[in-house]
Amino acid sequence: MILTTPIGIYQELTWVEISKNALVNNIRQFRKLVGEKVLICPCVKANAYGHGLAQTARIFAEAGADWLAVNALYEAKALQKSGIQIPIYIMGHVPLDSLEEAMDFRLVVYDPKTIERLGEIGRPVKIHLKVETGNNRQGVLIENLLDFAQKIQNHKNIELEGLATHFANIEDTTDHSYAELQLRRFHQAIDLLEKAGIHIPIKHCANSAATILFPKTHFQMVRPGIAAYGMWPSKETYVAFAKERADGFELKPAFTWKTKIAQIKKIPSGECVGYGCTYKTTRETRLAILPIGYYDGYDRGVHGAYVLIHGQRVPVRGRVCMNIIMVDVSDISDVKLEDEVVLIGRDGNEEISAELFGNWAGTINYEITTRVNERIERRIV
Ligand SMILES: Cc1ncc(COP(=O)(O)O)c(C=O)c1O
Structure with a gap:
């Protein structure tokens, strides 16, 4: 449903x-x-x-x-x-x-x-x-x-x-x-x-x-x-x-949050990215614009956050906006418009767990998954 x-x-x-x-x-x-x-x-x-x-x-x-x-x-x-x-x-x-x-x-x-x-x-x-x-x-x-x-x-x-x-x-x-x-x-x-x-x-x-x-x-x-x-x-x-009971009890995370790339563009070295100009490029940079933000539950307070594209880590640049984040895809060669992006979850050998995301946001895994906006579809796979 x-x-x-x-x-x-x-x-x-x-x-x-x-x-x-x-x-x-x-x-x-x-x-x-x-x-x-x-x-x-x-x-x-x-x-x-x-x-x-x-x-x-x-x-x-x-x-x-x-x-x-x-x-x-x-x-x-x-x-x-x-x-x-x-x-x-x-x-x-x-x-x-x-x-x-x-x-x-x-x-x-x-x-x-x-x-x-x-x-x-x-x-x-x-x-x-x-x-x-x-x-x-x-x-x-x-x-x-x-x-x-x-x-x-x-x-x-x-x-x-x-x-x-x-x-x-x-x-x-x-x-x-x-x-x-x-x-x-x-x-x-x-x-x-x-x-x-x-x-x-x-x-x-x-x-x-x-x-x-x-x-x-x-x-x-x-x-x-x-x-x-x-x-x-x-x-x-x-x-x-x-320590107490290592007896084969294994939990599997069920939650993978995804989005798609909404724009890709090259900007020169020395350009500011996002509100407050908190990030300035130090090289020519290929940015991907992702259509999610803190309204969706992507915490504005994250530090050191990255997303996964084609199974690779891609750093978030500048502040998280209400409906948009910007990520640096300069080091991924074949990235294109509407490619899938993993915000929380596994992609190939890389994983952004809710725990890791909680560390970036200064909170706990409980808060991370519960605050992903209810309006966003949950698809059973
Ligand atoms: C009364 C009560 N029981 C059980 C739980 C489940 O706790 P946990 O998610 O840590 O397993 C909660 C969660 O807050 C709770 O409030």
């Missing part, structure tokens, strides 16, 4: 190719890792980390994902409309006024007002209680947890199906002591509820890094995001993985 917006898609100038094989591979890798009994719930929020919501969700479901996680109600509804049959878990806030439309989905709950409203609506609903273990964003403090769970149990229509938490510091470091602390607190929460006779069937806390590194975080369900798309959560996770 092609995503459309009020201004339509823009496929003639730029597009993203999504490798179905890579997405399927990644889900199968997770299945090998967690076994048959643990539910796999890939996160498809943020337009499936930029890969295209509905089409990615369908591929994940076909590849054996058991559930899907989104951030918002509109995403859950879009998946339902696209025919997704497996359970959809909404991890973000659903406004009280919208809860009535959300009863078909699994909801994360951490505020008593949500419980009151769900109770008033009176229709059956399955919820997942989020417990605060140290991330200090969503979540009920452990000292309030029992009271909160008992309030839920006062409502016959509300089924307490899940208990969830989220790690704060598992991918940024090879020292996992904070994650261990959070895990201990999660166990403390489980024990507290169990002792009060409250047994919750689906306990879950593992993002990609936790799922990959620590089987003891798997419980009954895992929620991998970034790694389901074939990207490592961080260098630290990769290093920790290589």
Whole structure:
């Protein structure tokens, strides 16, 4: 399915190719890792980390994902409309006024007002209680947890199906002591509820890094995001993985962002290129003009960026504009108008990973793929 917006898609100038094989591979890798009994719930929020919501969700479901996680109600509804049959878990806030439309989905709950409203609506609903273990964003403090769970149990229509938490510091470091602390607190929460006779069937806390590194975080369900798309959560996770469990687990990136050359021209030595004249040629230069810019999600803050043309590195010259970038093709002999250009992804032996692009832009791979404009077509290949 092609995503459309009020201004339509823009496929003639730029597009993203999504490798179905890579997405399927990644889900199968997770299945090998967690076994048959643990539910796999890939996160498809943020337009499936930029890969295209509905089409990615369908591929994940076909590849054996058991559930899907989104951030918002509109995403859950879009998946339902696209025919997704497996359970959809909404991890973000659903406004009280919208809860009535959300009863078909699994909801994360951490505020008593949500419980009151769900109770008033009176229709059956399955919820997942989020417990605060140290991330200090969503979540009920452990000292309030029992009271909160008992309030839920006062409502016959509300089924307490899940208990969830989220790690704060598992991918940024090879020292996992904070994650261990959070895990201990999660166990403390489980024990507290169990002792009060409250047994919750689906306990879950593992993002990609936790799922990959620590089987003891798997419980009954895992929620991998970034790694389901074939990207490592961080260098630290990769290093920790290589140290702790180098067991043939292999991720394949699914995302290739492409465009075409819109103009080629020769300019003399000593000419400025682009806004602010930040680059001046030091030789006669053949420039290729590419019809993408920061509006499309090509970060304006990149340093040392290059693109791939005919499998070769071609440096970006001058500032990234709103809809255009300029690259130096002086050293490529047979380049011509409308030749394909790889902005992120592999071309021959060269690869611009989302991680590398993130380094150029001073950010992380997560932000790079999620910010490629949703208006740009995602083509399954
Ligand atoms: C609650 C929750 N679970 C799981 C994930 C997946 O994390 P990752 O992409 O690091 O696997 C996220 C991502 O932000 C999240 O917010």
